[in-house]
Amino acid sequence: MIIDCHGHYTTAPQSLWDYRDKQVSVFDDPKAMADLMQPRISDDQIREGIEGAQLKFQRERGTDVAIFSPRASTMGPHLGNEQTSLVWSRLCNDLIARVCSLYPENFVGVCQLPQTPDTPPKNSAAELERCVKELGFIGCNLNPDPSGGYFKSPPLTDKSWYPLYEKMVELDVPAMVHVSGSCNPAFHATGGYYIAADTTAFMQLITGDLFKDFPALRLIIPHGGGAVPFHWGRYRGMAQDMKKPLLTEHLMKNVFFDTCVYHQPGIDLLLKVIPVENILFGSEMVGAVRGIDPETGNYYDDTKR
Amino acid sequence: MIIDCHGHYTTAPQSLWDYRDKQVSVFDDPKAMADLMQPRISDDQIREGIEGAQLKFQRERGTDVAIFSPRASTMGPHLGNEQTSLVWSRLCNDLIARVCSLYPENFVGVCQLPQTPDTPPKNSAAELERCVKELGFIGCNLNPDPSGGYFKSPPLTDKSWYPLYEKMVELDVPAMVHVSGSCNPAFHATGGYYIAADTTAFMQLITGDLFKDFPALRLIIPHGGGAVPFHWGRYRGMAQDMKKPLLTEHLMKNVFFDTCVYHQPGIDLLLKVIPVENILFGSEMVGAVRGIDPETGNYYDDTKR
Numbered sequence: 245m246i247i248d249c250h251g252h253y254t255t256a257p258q259s260l261w262d263y264r265d266k267q268v269s270v271f272d273d274p275k276a277m278a279d280l281m282q283p284r285i286s287d288d289q290i291r292e293g294i295e296g297a298q299l300k301f302q303r304e305r306g307t308d309v310a311i312f313s314p315r316a317s318t319m320g321p322h323l324g325n326e327q328t329s330l331v332w333s334r335l336c337n338d339l340i341a342r343v344c345s346l347y348p349e350n351f352v353g354v355c356q357l358p359q360t361p362d363t364p365p366k367n368s369a370a371e372l373e374r375c376v377k378e379l380g381f382i383g384c385n386l387n388p389d390p391s392g393g394y395f396k397s398p399p400l401t402d403k404s405w406y407p408l409y410e411k412m413v414e415l416d417v418p419a420m421v422h423v424s425g426s427c428n429p430a431f432h433a434t435g436g437y438y439i440a441a442d443t444t445a446f447m448q449l450i451t452g453d454l455f456k457d458f459p460a461l462r463l464i465i466p467h468g469g470g471a472v473p474f475h476w477g478r479y480r481g482m483a484q485d486m487k488k489p490l491l492t493e494h495l496m497k498n499v500f501f502d503t504c505v506y507h508q509p510g511i512d513l514l515l516k517v518i519p520v521e522n523i524l525f526g527s528e529m530v531g532a533v534r535g536i537d538p539e540t541g542n543y544y545d546d547t548k549r
Numbered sequence: 550m551i552i553d554c555h556g557h558y559t560t561a562p563q564s565l566w567d568y569r570d571k572q573v574s575v576f577d578d579p580k581a582m583a584d585l586m587q588p589r590i591s592d593d594q595i596r597e598g599i600e601g602a603q604l605k606f607q608r609e610r611g612t613d614v615a616i617f618s619p620r621a622s623t624m625g626p627h628l629g630n631e632q633t634s635l636v637w638s639r640l641c642n643d644l645i646a647r648v649c650s651l652y653p654e655n656f657v658g659v660c661q662l663p664q665t666p667d668t669p670p671k672n673s674a675a676e677l678e679r680c681v682k683e684l685g686f687i688g689c690n691l692n693p694d695p696s697g698g699y700f701k702s703p704p705l706t707d708k709s710w711y712p713l714y715e716k717m718v719e720l721d722v723p724a725m726v727h728v729s730g731s732c733n734p735a736f737h738a739t740g741g742y743y744i745a746a747d748t749t750a751f752m753q754l755i756t757g758d759l760f761k762d763f764p765a766l767r768l769i770i771p772h773g774g775g776a777v778p779f780h781w782g783r784y785r786g787m788a789q790d791m792k793k794p795l796l797t798e799h800l801m802k803n804v805f806f807d808t809c810v811y812h813q814p815g816i817d818l819l820l821k822v823i824p825v826e827n828i829l830f831g832s833e834m835v836g837a838v839r840g841i842d843p844e845t846g847n848y849y850d851d852t853k854r
Contacts, residue, residue, distance in 0.1 A: 393700065430702060439780060444745050447736075470744075474779035474810065477842065478849070480811075481850075517812070537786065
């Protein structure tokens with residue numbers, strides 16, 4: 245069975261995004277918020293989005309199951325406030341649950357968390373628990389920078405993250421460390437911000453000793469681990485200069501990279517330097533890059549090949 | 550002749566760093582600033598730092614010349630104010646000029662710019678001109694994020710950068726796009742911040758059309774281009790989705806990567822996917838990683854091998 249660990253629900257109906265736009269625009273107006281109707285989305289609308297894209301590509305490319313979470317770029321924890329983030333997260337997570345119940349053979353759910361820049365990570369534990377216990381989800385997307393591109397949160401090794409890690413360990417679910425959209429003009433979201441955040445998350449983990457405190461915690465760094473495999477020598481050398489254990493001991497019992505690397509030489513490097521037990525198949529499909537590579541004639545994100 | 554395009558003066562005497570600490574601590578006290586004495590550094594002190602490190606490694610590794618700039622992590626444009634940045638930059642650049650005059654066969658100067666988060670890039674043009682015309686320097690380190698890790702500057706394609714580019718073109722000198730130390734706890738400087746900034750700078754260039762306006766402008770993205778070669782397919786695909794020209798046309802007549810990638814598989818990938826005319830030999834020596842790789846028995850940063 246071929247499991248794609250990194251799929252987002254990028255093909256939800258337009259009414260979902262319209263609702264979100266409205267919600268964000270009135271977030272500080274309690275009356276308007278109370279009046280705001282959640283979008284009615286039919287099973288047929290869900291089927292239409294999924295069958296024309298994710299399911300079609302699953303069939304064409306010969307993958308079996310996608311671990312499926314809400315669209316990453318619209319999680320938007322920097323928009324609105326804690327209440328809007330919670331309502332939006334529940335709505336998106338419930339939609340993922342509906343996709344999974346419509347296609348139980350094809351999708352398994354992963355939730356977004358109701359993070360905001362100003363609320364502690366522990367406030368997200370309840371929604372994680374709901375998604376795992378009530379919706380049958382198997383993990384979460386944990387946003388290391390809810391500020392949307394200004395990197396205002398402490399490193400992932402900071403104790404403020406610990407209550408969320410405790411809940412993850414209690415529920416025995418991993419997190420994919422995944423930022424959302426960028427509100428910082430310096431960062432193009434999927435091209436600059438995602439990869440920068442992946443890379444710096446790994447460096448935060450090198451600098452700390454998180455997995456001494458959480459030996460059972462599992463984190464997935466997407467997009468092939470950002471720059472990490474390309475700079476594997478740099479990171480091995482930095483860990484050594486800091487008198488940390490070998491990366492294989494220090495991090496690689498707990499940290500995994502996906503295969504969202506959209507050309508063969510990158511995939512080859514990933515497989516060469518990162519232990520195979522730390523690599524999860526993933527495609528980020530349908531997501532950041534949608535075209536066909538003229539050099540190969542295949543979709544860039546068809547990483548199964 | 551083997552030219553290392555990426556060397557920093559990381560071995561200056563302690564009195565230089567002591568001066569900088571003092572300068573930053575009194576930057577808003579005009580009286581204390583006026584009383585502050587610049588450090589007296591003798592030629593012998595310079596020789597001692599250089600001969601035990603950069604020059605020793607040049608000889609051992611068989612490189613001939615280093616393109617040499619002030620220590621990147623202590624450029625610190627986010628510390629102090631415009632006046633302290635200018636004084637500090639002039640001092641550091643003058644020291645580079647002294648290194649180059651003591652070892653004219655071995656070092657060629659590149660300057661730091663007196664940037665700050667709150668002053669426009671054009672204010673750095675005069676110091677660049679001084680360094681090129683009076684000190685014989687051949688380029689500058691251009692900091693895309695003078696805020697020190699909060700990415701508060703507009704993208705490199707923004708018009709506010711243009712006066713500096715005009716001066717570079719007029720003087721016919723390139724810039725290395727290089728951030729400095731991080732004051733953001735989320736970013737380890739040399740492990741997270743540098744690589745994140747390299748990557749996002751390249752993505753900024755993809756998104757814009759800078760080299761249409763400046764066909765003669767040359768930018769070097771250090772550390773092997775951050776994550777870019779590893780994600781070359783992603784960047785080719787994103788440019789394509791944005792209807793930009795092929796990257797070879799769009800950017801690669803003006804953008805160069807160095808070889809500061811500290812393991813052979815990374816170097817192999819770099820050489821495989823990036824046109825060889827866009828790759829400059831560099832080692833960042835003596836810099837971010839100082840140890841010996843137990844897997845090879847060689848220094849991590851001995852990229853000449």
